[in-house]
Amino acid sequence: MRLAQGMTSSSVGGRASGTPGCVYLVGAGPGAADLLTVRAHRLIAEAEVLVYDRLVSDDVLDLAPPKATRLFVGKAAFRHSLSQNEINALLVKLAGSGHEVVRLKGGDPFIFGRGGEEAEYLVRHGIPFEVVPGITAASGCATSLGIPLTHRGVATGARFVTGHCRDGVDLDLDLNWDSLADPQTTLVVYMGLANAPRMSRRLQAAGLPPDTPALAIASGTTPQQRICRTTLQGLPDDVAAAGLSAPVLLVIGKVVREAERIGICGVPGEPKRLQREADRA
Numbered sequence: 001m002r003l004a005q006g007m008t009s010s011s012v013g014g015r016a017s018g019t020p021g022c023v024y025l026v027g028a029g030p031g032a033a034d035l036l037t038v039r040a041h042r043l044i045a046e047a048e049v050l051v052y053d054r055l056v057s058d059d060v061l062d063l064a065p066p067k068a069t070r071l072f073v074g075k076a077a078f079r080h081s082l083s084q085n086e087i088n089a090l091l092v093k094l095a096g097s098g099h100e101v102v103r104l105k106g107g108d109p110f111i112f113g114r115g116g117e118e119a120e121y122l123v124r125h126g127i128p129f130e131v132v133p134g135i136t137a138a139s140g141c142a143t144s145l146g147i148p149l150t151h152r153g154v155a156t157g158a159r160f161v162t163g164h165c166r167d168g169v170d171l172d173l174d175l176n177w178d179s180l181a182d183p184q185t186t187l188v189v190y191m192g193l194a195n196a197p198r199m200s201r202r203l204q205a206a207g208l209p210p211d212t213p214a215l216a217i218a219s220g221t222t223p224q225q226r227i228c229r230t231t232l233q234g235l236p237d238d239v240a241a242a243g244l245s246a247p248v249l250l251v252i253g254k255v256v257r258e259a260e261r262i263g264i265c266g267v268p269g270e271p272k273r274l275q276r277e278a279d280r281a
């Protein structure tokens, strides 16, 4: 049963005990259901109430019992979405009336997922909660393609940044371009599709070479996965020409080329495992 969002605890059947239930802030991983943690899988399979975001895949939701109540609170075209304040209040109301709530978020709940804000709100309202980590899109998408985000002699670190502007805040003010333009660091940009042209321009202006390898991954780890291999300079035009649609992750750095050079990377074709299966056929 998948319920239209807008439902509240009063419309969800269940216990009316005096003691609060618990909220499990669970990372649903990058999409593929078999990339869930064992703990996340168990909690979903036993769920009574699920409150979930747009990036949680149907394959993951299908693991929940048919009788579980599913409340969609994400942002999606043609569907009204709840504000973060309304989501916080919904979690408190559900758990406050005794429900065990599985709050499912794509990737890891504490990486660009506002899970920290929800946890803070639960603490303030005395609601017990537990956080279950998930594979974040950066490692899920890149590693499953055979791209190591760090690699000895190539990238000494990785930076995860958001390419999304907060309402009324200019991206230029939010990011330190000089520190990001480091050729020894892999840059992973979440929510960077719309601002790819500006990211490309500002990183080049800050000194990152235009031929720095770049990769855009759409719907990584899912059957809908699409990739676009390009350079920092070519990023805006190539990603636009490829017609990728959200969710898209940008990986910028020498590891993309290096992974191809040493033959551990499935880019730009299929992952190695699939290539071997094709060879056998």
Ligand SMILES: C[S@@+](CC[C@H](N)C(=O)[O-])C[C@H]1O[C@@H](n2cnc3c(N)ncnc32)[C@H](O)[C@@H]1O
Pocket (backbone or CB within 6 Å): 030, 031, 055, 105, 106, 107, 108, 109, 110, 111, 112, 113, 135, 136, 137, 138, 141, 189, 190, 191, 192, 217, 218, 219, 220, 221, 222, 246, 247, 248, 249, 250
């Ligand atoms: C609001 S953030 C949530 C990130 C999430 N908490 C995580 O740890 O992966 C959403 C962004 O994550 C990235 N993303 C999440 N899943 C993805 C996937 N399967 N493929 C590509 N990008 C993904 C995209 O950049 C998307 O715009």
